[in-house]
Amino acid sequence: MEPRPYTSKDRAFWKIIFSLLLASLFIFSNLYAVQPLLPLFVSEFGVSVSASSLSLSLAIIGLIIGLVVLGFFSDRNGRRSYIIYSLLGSALPFFLIPLFESFTWLLVLRFIQGFALAGVPAAALAYISEEIDRKNIGFATALYISSNALGGMAGRVLSGYLTDHFSWQVTFFVFGVAGLLLFGAVYMLLPKSRRFEPSNASFQKDLTGFFYHLKNPALLVVFGLGAILQISFTGVWTYLPFHLEAPPYSLRLQTISYFFFAYGIGIIGSPLAGRAAERFGLRPVRRAGVFILSAGILLTLSSSVWLIAAGLCTACLGFFIAHSLTAASVSQQAEHHKGSASSLYLVAYYIGVAAGSSLLSPLWGAGGWTGLVLTTALLPVLYLAGLSIYRKNAASASR
Numbered sequence: 409m410e411p412r413p414y415t416s417k418d419r420a421f422w423k424i425i426f427s428l429l430l431a432s433l434f435i436f437s438n439l440y441a442v443q444p445l446l447p448l449f450v451s452e453f454g455v456s457v458s459a460s461s462l463s464l465s466l467a468i469i470g471l472i473i474g475l476v477v478l479g480f481f482s483d484r485n486g487r488r489s490y491i492i493y494s495l496l497g498s499a500l501p502f503f504l505i506p507l508f509e510s511f512t513w514l515l516v517l518r519f520i521q522g523f524a525l526a527g528v529p530a531a532a533l534a535y536i537s538e539e540i541d542r543k544n545i546g547f548a549t550a551l552y553i554s555s556n557a558l559g560g561m562a563g564r565v566l567s568g569y570l571t572d573h574f575s576w577q578v579t580f581f582v583f584g585v586a587g588l589l590l591f592g593a594v595y596m597l598l599p600k601s602r603r604f605e606p607s608n609a610s611f612q613k614d615l616t617g618f619f620y621h622l623k624n625p626a627l628l629v630v631f632g633l634g635a636i637l638q639i640s641f642t643g644v645w646t647y648l649p650f651h652l653e654a655p656p657y658s659l660r661l662q663t664i665s666y667f668f669f670a671y672g673i674g675i676i677g678s679p680l681a682g683r684a685a686e687r688f689g690l691r692p693v694r695r696a697g698v699f700i701l702s703a704g705i706l707l708t709l710s711s712s713v714w715l716i717a718a719g720l721c722t723a724c725l726g727f728f729i730a731h732s733l734t735a736a737s738v739s740q741q742a743e744h745h746k747g748s749a750s751s752l753y754l755v756a757y758y759i760g761v762a763a764g765s766s767l768l769s770p771l772w773g774a775g776g777w778t779g780l781v782l783t784t785a786l787l788p789v790l791y792l793a794g795l796s797i798y799r800k801n802a803a804s805a806s807r
Contacts, residue, residue, distance in 0.1 A: 411602040413541040420599045424539060425548060427598035428532050429555040431491055434590045435528045436559030437566070438498050438521065439467060441583060443765075444568035444665050445576055447649050452576075453511040458769040461646060465766040466515050467522035468758050474526025475754050479534075483748055486604050487531035487538070492595050494527025499587025506577035533735065533750040538603045546736055550682035553732040557674030557724070564645075568665020621749045626741050629795060631756035633734050636791045637701070638760025640784035641727045643768045644705055644720075651777045657713065670720040674728035681729040682736070694733040698788045700726030705785040709778060730788075731757075 414421040442449075442463045449460040482490050501521040505514050536548050563583075570579040621627050648667065652659045677697075684693045704726055707719025738753045764784075772780050 437563030470522025479530035490527035497524030502584030561671030564668035572662035635760035642764030697729030
């Protein structure tokens with residue numbers, strides 16, 4: 409008899425939540441720790457703004473490759489080991505990077521680190537969908553997404569603060585030690601999978617099943633929205649330090665890092681989104697999240713530092729509402745190979761991160777902050793508008 413899934417009344421449920429919170433906290437701290445340091449890399453290594461942004465985007469590319477590879481094998485071999493050893497593999501490069509003076513080696517090791525990071529996001533959502541009762545999946549997913557926001561915030565704030573007071577090398581050693589400690593904690597806490605059913609199909613059939621999701625129009629829409637949301641959101645945060653370090657603001661790195669506290673709004677936004685979707689429906693709440701995101705981005709056009717901060721908080725609220733509900737809909741839309749479906753969504757999502765961090769560099773160079781903000785604010789709204797027109801036309805054609 410198959411074991412029953414965990415509910416919020418079970419101790420193991422909270423062990424899962426706490427373990428995945430710790431894992432996610434480190435993974436996303438690790439991934440985004442370099443974002444406030446991009447202007448420093450420009451001055452210290454003598455590289456361009458575009459080259460500096462590769463320290464984030466190459467980690468993202470490594471992550472994307474890891475999501476495809478590790479998500480595929482997690483459907484065959486289980487979830488737990490990929491979650492745990494992702495922490496160990498992604499902590500070790502933090503000890504190696506400061507040993508090299510070459511920016512090229514920093515980029516190479518960040519790419520490797522990005523691949524190692526992928527174990528947690530590739531397996532976590534599928535692990536939740538398998539081990540937790542269906543009634544609690546939305547709540548558990550929202551808490552996990554909230555920890556993504558907490559990790560992203562902590563990584564950016566701590567790296568900016570520590571680097572301003574010490575050096576980026578010290579910052580990396582601190583992150584490495586934290587990763588080893590969290591690896592030990594998650595290893596001891598995370599329950600073994602009880603309901604995982606490995607894929608016994610041939611490699612070719614499993615691979616076909618993996619890419620089957622790309623033939624599902626409903627999932628393609630979700631994947632596209634994930635990418636668009638991140639292009640806009642990441643574009644704003646990547647070039648924010650360059651905007652605020654220049655006149656008339658001329659802010660220090662430590663002060664700029666405090667703006668990343670806006671991510672704390674995402675910790676609240678994700679669970680609220682889950683509850684609101686239960687009452688009003690997923691699509692209306694997700695649509696509201698997109699409009700809140702765009703409105704917040706537009707607020708950052710203000711010359712007031714306080715209004716910029718308010719705009720960033722608003723953008724974070726809207727983003728995490730839209731993202732958490734989009735992520736939750738993936739497992740609902742996928743009929744099988746749920747780990748692969750989650751990984752493909754995250755591939756699209758992180759393609760958006762890479763595009764927002766590096767591909768928007770020419771836009772930053774040509775249009776400055778105004779051009780960047782107008783583009784990133786309009787992009788998700790235009791996507792929703794186009795999607796609405798497409799659905800209306802498809803509905804009319806089917807009559």
